[in-house]
Amino acid sequence: MTHLIGSRAPALHQASEAADPPEAPVAPVVTIGLAAGVAAALAGLALTAVPLLLLWIVSPYIQNGAVGSLHLAACLWLLAHGADLVRVTGSGPAAATAPVGIAPLLLTAAVLVLLHRAGKYTGRALRTAQGDPSGGPLPVRGLAAALLAVSVGYTTAAAVAVALASGNGVLRARPLPALGAATVVAVIGAAAGLRSAARPGPPHPSPLLRLRALLNPYGEPSGQRTARRLPAWAFPPDALSPVLRAAAAAWAALLGVGAVVFGIALLMHGNAAGRTVLALAPDVPGQIGLLLLCLALYPDAVVWASAYALGPGFTLGTGSTVAPHGTVLGDTPVLPLLAALPDPDAPGGAIPLGLVALALPPLAGAALAAVLGRAAARDRWHPTATAVAAVAAALATGFALAACAAASGGALGTDRLASLGPRPWQSGLAAAAWSAATGVPGTLVVRFLLRSRSAPTVTPRLGLLARLRDLSAGRWRRHPVADPLEE
Numbered sequence: 001m002t003h004l005i006g007s008r009a010p011a012l013h014q015a016s017e018a019a020d021p022p023e024a025p026v027a028p029v030v031t032i033g034l035a036a037g038v039a040a041a042l043a044g045l046a047l048t049a050v051p052l053l054l055l056w057i058v059s060p061y062i063q064n065g066a067v068g069s070l071h072l073a074a075c076l077w078l079l080a081h082g083a084d085l086v087r088v089t090g091s092g093p094a095a096a097t098a099p100v101g102i103a104p105l106l107l108t109a110a111v112l113v114l115l116h117r118a119g120k121y122t123g124r125a126l127r128t129a130q131g132d133p134s135g136g137p138l139p140v141r142g143l144a145a146a147l148l149a150v151s152v153g154y155t156t157a158a159a160v161a162v163a164l165a166s167g168n169g170v171l172r173a174r175p176l177p178a179l180g181a182a183t184v185v186a187v188i189g190a191a192a193g194l195r196s197a198a199r200p201g202p203p204h205p206s207p208l209l210r211l212r213a214l215l216n217p218y219g220e221p222s223g224q225r226t227a228r229r230l231p232a233w234a235f236p237p238d239a240l241s242p243v244l245r246a247a248a249a250a251w252a253a254l255l256g257v258g259a260v261v262f263g264i265a266l267l268m269h270g271n272a273a274g275r276t277v278l279a280l281a282p283d284v285p286g287q288i289g290l291l292l293l294c295l296a297l298y299p300d301a302v303v304w305a306s307a308y309a310l311g312p313g314f315t316l317g318t319g320s321t322v323a324p325h326g327t328v329l330g331d332t333p334v335l336p337l338l339a340a341l342p343d344p345d346a347p348g349g350a351i352p353l354g355l356v357a358l359a360l361p362p363l364a365g366a367a368l369a370a371v372l373g374r375a376a377a378r379d380r381w382h383p384t385a386t387a388v389a390a391v392a393a394a395l396a397t398g399f400a401l402a403a404c405a406a407a408s409g410g411a412l413g414t415d416r417l418a419s420l421g422p423r424p425w426q427s428g429l430a431a432a433a434w435s436a437a438t439g440v441p442g443t444l445v446v447r448f449l450l451r452s453r454s455a456p457t458v459t460p461r462l463g464l465l466a467r468l469r470d471l472s473a474g475r476w477r478r479h480p481v482a483d484p485l486e487e
Helices: 002-019 027-058 065-080 105-130 140-165 175-198 207-215 240-268 270-280 284-310 336-340 351-358 362-379 383-408 424-453 464-472
Strands: 085-088 097-100 171-173 321-323 326-328
Touching: 027 065, 027 105, 027 140, 027 175, 027 284, 065 085, 065 105, 065 140, 065 171, 065 175, 105 140, 105 175, 105 284, 105 383, 140 171, 140 175, 240 270, 240 284, 240 336, 240 351, 240 362, 240 383, 240 424, 270 284, 270 336, 284 336, 284 351, 284 383, 284 424, 362 383, 362 424, 383 424
Parallel strands: none
Antiparallel strands: 085 097, 085 171, 321 326
């Protein structure tokens, strides 16, 4: 017994060493993380400030010269982080103010991409310092230090932007809430980048392998860690990654539906949009600036159109409703994108566009079924487990669209304009319902068709008369019969 214990001790020691990766020097990684965070913030600010400075050079609409352009750029950059701005509507120290809280989601996406790259770059630096460029997991202490470094560097640069945006101007930022919003976005983006860098495997896989490794960073069936205690007929043991991929496909399909609906509406009201552009900006520099603003708000319009196609629609203030079943409008903000709104006074109202819009959301269920049905057929899931996985993917789709609806809405003033955009819970519930209504039966159908196509062919048994005929003709042969249960 003693020699058995002694022989197992080195193996246990080696296993513990394999489980705990060696600690890497943290100080160089912290320096790199701080620099990466500052660089990401400055790149985002430059992405906003350079077009405004160029427009100011061509035609100085913005007061206070270049300082006014930088002030406006800092305000827009903070607005992309979800910070609420304040618009001064009067004069004097006690002037009235109105909130501005609709984030330009295109700038938000650019900010998240820059933060993701900063976190990924810092994570690779940590792996290099560890001496294992493409090996096992990174130490938790090093990852925490890298996340803190990137977040602190980004927040430090954001503090400068907050100070610049809090000065005198029509738009102003509230310092503490704006800095808090920038910090939260920094942590989310940097954590996503560090997660990408921390996964084992080659440092530069293909885009598809990157997505699969991001959903399943440990190289094992993702669902086993959460669903291994459930029976196979209740929930597949390896379904987490396919469920997330199916939800992402359905979410992308819903946004594509929104883009189609918004494009059709904008084409139907193109003349009104052109008149709005000319009324707001009669000269070329102003029109370019207005075009850039509409481009930054285009993802918001797509999300609103997706909510319209799903049924709940959205609101443009208290007492207004824009939905397929009817449109009630009051005083709306003047913007070329809003010229695509359905005209309730037109012959037939907005019903034709609403009917076209309501015919498109089943595409989300089709996308969900195409992705999840293939996984169900490949891994031979039980039909009940397949249906449960499809429902889970539909719920994830609803959650994702509800998050988009919450991010795209906000305030443009007080009283009637205090709340604009889709209601998150209604949009998320409708997205989940549409995805489940068409996705669950679609997934089962795709699973059945793929299973039927890949099923082994069974050679029919020859009858007794046919065998006797072959025997009399001297052509006796054995006809093997494939077992339909064999794989």
